Amino acid sequence: MSVQSSTLAPFGINPDTGFLPARDPLTRLPAHFQAWDDLGAQLPALLLASQARAAIARMPELEIERLEGEAERERALLLLSTFVSAYVWGVPKPAERIPRPLAVPLCRLAEQMGRKPIIHHAANVLNNWRRLDSARPIRLDNLALLQGFLTSSDEAWFILVTVEVEKAGASAPTELLRAQEAIERNNIAALAKSLERLTAIIGRMEAALRRMYEQCDPYIFYHRVRPFFASWNPPGVIYEGVSERPQMYAGGSAGQSALVQSLDAALSVRHESAASRPFIHEMRAYMPPAHRRFVETLERGPDLRAYVIAHETNAPQLLDRYNACIGALDQFRYLHLKIAVEYISQQAPPGAEGKGTGGTDLRAFLGAVKKETRARRLPSERTP
Numbered sequence: 001m002s003v004q005s006s007t008l009a010p011f012g013i014n015p016d017t018g019f020l021p022a023r024d025p026l027t028r029l030p031a032h033f034q035a036w037d038d039l040g041a042q043l044p045a046l047l048l049a050s051q052a053r054a055a056i057a058r059m060p061e062l063e064i065e066r067l068e069g070e071a072e073r074e075r076a077l078l079l080l081s082t083f084v085s086a087y088v089w090g091v092p093k094p095a096e097r098i099p100r101p102l103a104v105p106l107c108r109l110a111e112q113m114g115r116k117p118i119i120h121h122a123a124n125v126l127n128n129w130r131r132l133d134s135a136r137p138i139r140l141d142n143l144a145l146l147q148g149f150l151t152s153s154d155e156a157w158f159i160l161v162t163v164e165v166e167k168a169g170a171s172a173p174t175e176l177l178r179a180q181e182a183i184e185r186n187n188i189a190a191l192a193k194s195l196e197r198l199t200a201i202i203g204r205m206e207a208a209l210r211r212m213y214e215q216c217d218p219y220i221f222y223h224r225v226r227p228f229f230a231s232w233n234p235p236g237v238i239y240e241g242v243s244e245r246p247q248m249y250a251g252g253s254a255g256q257s258a259l260v261q262s263l264d265a266a267l268s269v270r271h272e273s274a275a276s277r278p279f280i281h282e283m284r285a286y287m288p289p290a291h292r293r294f295v296e297t298l299e300r301g302p303d304l305r306a307y308v309i310a311h312e313t314n315a316p317q318l319l320d321r322y323n324a325c326i327g328a329l330d331q332f333r334y335l336h337l338k339i340a341v342e343y344i345s346q347q348a349p350p351g352a353e354g355k356g357t358g359g360t361d362l363r364a365f366l367g368a369v370k371k372e373t374r375a376r377r378l379p380s381e382r383t384p
């Protein structure tokens with residue numbers, strides 16, 4: 001089937017790298033922005049010495065108009081959104097006001113890019129890696145983190161494993177479009193093939209996620225990594241020079257990844273319960289607008305599950321392939337829920353159990369999302 005790069009390009013997707021940028025993220029900005037690059041390099045030491053807030057407050061106010069092209073804007077948003085979360089959470093008493101030299105460029109840039117002025121998946125994962133050897137592939141054994149907070153190896157691993165999951169799913173967008181095209185052309189064999197490939201892709205995403213255990217320790221994650229990814233405390237923070245009204249934003253979460261939401265959209269997995277729908281939909285506002293449009297485009301496409309049901313008699317193999325795919329997504333979510341419980345619920349002091357960085361009651365939310373995935377399996381005597 002003929003899904004071309006030109007079909008994916010308007011959605012900011014590359015056939016080889018998926019939702020990761022087609023070109024490796026920039027490691028530096030032009031000279032005018034040196035103060036931001038320097039602050040980024042110093043940030044771990046400044047945080048350790050409890051000096052990050054003061055250093056950020058002294059930042060010069062630079063003009064984002066001098067940023068040229070998407071890659072420079074992405075690097076600037078990575079730095080500024082890291083600074084704002086470091087500013088708020090860098091000392092025990094969270095800040096309630098963001099100083100103007102950070103607030104103004106951050107809010108203007110985030111608005112220009114259709115994003116939010118807080119740490120988020122697209123900045124902190126999709127655009128936060130470099131290859132150790134540019135001749136070798138984007139793979140965990142060839143990746144380093146560009147910008148972190150305390151930058152422990154556990155923190156780097158947490159982000160880089162998420163990059164690895166995105167890379168494992170890089171061909172999913174192409175395959176999802178192929179599946180929809182196959183339905184539109186009533187090509188059962190092509191649809192069956194796509195479902196088979198998608199099952200393998202989701203399996204590789206699960207294998208990548210499982211690698212979290214290798215070098216990200218749950219205790220370190222909970223106490224030293226996760227705090228910087230938190231949502232603002234209600235009623236939000238004031239971005240000085242932008243508005244005197246507090247702005248409330250959710251913290252960083254891979255729930256903001258368009259990859260898993262695209263799989264749901266095309267595989268007819270719907271999250272419509274009170275426990276799941278609000279967060280899933282809210283997270284779309286944190287995706288790059290082109291990625292969000294991709295999820296919505298898939299959602300408006302043909303209903304794959306209904307097509308499988310309609311062809312149950314003349315093409316029973318489709319039902320098995322569909323169930324295998326849903327089974328793989330269910331397995332991915334089973335592992336993810338297990339990780340969330342081990343890395344958050346089991347690390348939390350009694351009474352504080354269970355909130356994700358995106359602010360959900362994690363067992364209720366992740367449990368519902370998983371249940372809604374499993375519920376899409378179709379009854380079949382031949383499916384175990």
Ligand code: HEM
Nearest residue numbers: 162165253254255260339340343356357358359360362369
């Ligand atoms: C230590 C590792 C991880 C932990 C503790 C964790 C925890 C959580 C929690 C608590 C949520 C609920 C939303 C919130 O309040 O933030 C969530 C959502 C989500 N996370 Fe993770 N997560 C981890 C790694 C990952 C990775 C590597 C991915 C891969 C892309 C991922 C994908 C998702 C997705 C897609 C959601 C939305 C729910 C869904 O669609 O299933 N997470 N995560």
